[in-house]
Amino acid sequence: MIVNGKNIDQKETAALKDYLESAGYDPSRIAVEKNGVIIPKDKFSSETVCNDDTLEIVRFVGGG
Amino acid sequence: MRVTLNGKIVDTECKSVFELGRGVGGGVNPDGGETVVILNGYQLSKDAGLKDGDTVSFIKKGVMPGRDELESMMAARHTPGAHEKLKAARVAVAGLGGLGSHIAVSLARLGVGELLLVDYDVVEPSNLNRQSYFISHLGMKKTDALKNQLADINGFIYVNTVDAFITEDNAANLFKGYNIVCEAFDNPESKAVLVSTLLSKLPGVKVVAASGLAGFGSSNDIRTRVNFGRLYVCGDETSAAEIGCGLMSPRVQICAGHQANMVLRLILGIDDA
Structure with a gap:
């Protein structure tokens, strides 16, 4: 699949939350778009990702 | 030609910005340094030609303008159209x-x-x-x-x-x-x-x-x-x-x-x- 413009080999379908954690993202501090649709945080567990998907992930750090 | 002068549309035959200023209510003295002259978002230090559609502001320093003029003066340094x-x-x-x-x-x-x-x-x-x-x-x-x-x-x-x-x-x-x-x-x-x-x-x-x-x-x-x-x-x-x-x-x-x-x-x- 494509994550932030880079090709990632995602052989098996996985829960989005599992993918995000395995890739080192803190799911509570990101905004995620899958195939052009924003995925709300409460859908991270039920949503899946597979090799055909395109993800865009924006990470937020604190300060303001 | 038609120009915007301190927020109001006026018709004028003036050829230059300073000439326009001398004709403003009582006349401003654009050369004196006590009037800020702004043409299309830019503060002039010397006279410039005037053309149709220009936006010109003459702002007398130290004088509180009326409310009707203040808003246009506040936006005088904005890029035209903004x-x-x-x-x-x-x-x-x-x-x-x-x-x-x-x-x-x-x-x-x-x-x-x-x-x-x-x-x-x-x-x-x-x-x-x-x-x-x-x-x-x-x-x-x-x-x-x-x-x-x-x-x-x-x-x-x-x-x-x-x-x-x-x-x-x-x-x-x-x-x-x-x-x-x-x-x-x-x-x-x-x-x-x-x-x-x-x-x-x-x-x-x-x-x-x-x-x-x-x-x-x-x-x-x-x-x-x-x-x-x-x-x-x-x-x-x-x-x-x-x-x-x-x-x-x-x-x-x-x-x-x-x-x-x-x-x-x-x-x-x-x-x-």
Whole structure:
């Protein structure tokens, strides 16, 4: 699949939350778009990702 | 030819800007240094030719103009055509800390016609190292303290305030009707929730957010990037506020400036960062 413009080999379908954690993202501090649709945080567990998907992930750090 | 003179459309046969000035009510003396002369957003130091469609302001220093002239004089240094679009715009600011307070001040100076300012907090001493508040504001609600400042900056805009804690549940309702919302929170989890909620529940909204402005790293690392087609993220995306890394005025204001300029660009119809 494509994550932030880079090709990632995602052989098996996985829960989005599992993918995000395995890739080192803190799911509570990101905004995620899958195939052009924003995925709300409460859908991270039920949503899946597979090799055909395109993800865009924006990470937020604190300060303001 | 037809020109705009101190906000009013007038017909004139004058060939030059200074000639036009000498004919203004009582006559201004553009050569004397006591009158500021602005042609199409640029302050003139010598005379210039006048052409149809020009916008000219003559501002006598030390003289309080009438309310009908003041607004056009305040916008005289804007790029021509910007003022009308800005006046028709509505922008919301979520969070009135270091980012939000400075964004709001910039938007007021721009003359954005309607602002919505939302925060639940009061001004306390540790805010003053970077936020647009004064010692006299300590203990005041940020919404009230900021609204008072904006009234002193630009009395020609509407400023709506909501004293509330923004959540996943109330965000869409608070910000519906605003095409542009600035995310100006401190907490990273709150940033993520607000951005995701607005983008998923308000179709068409553009969100101008911030991530990475703590410390005193290079100013040049702070940039604006577009994501998801309608999320603009300003900051270096790495410098987090944390134990041992503070938040200070310069980078906070640089980032707030990025956000305010992105809002300006969007209002003027420019979508890229």
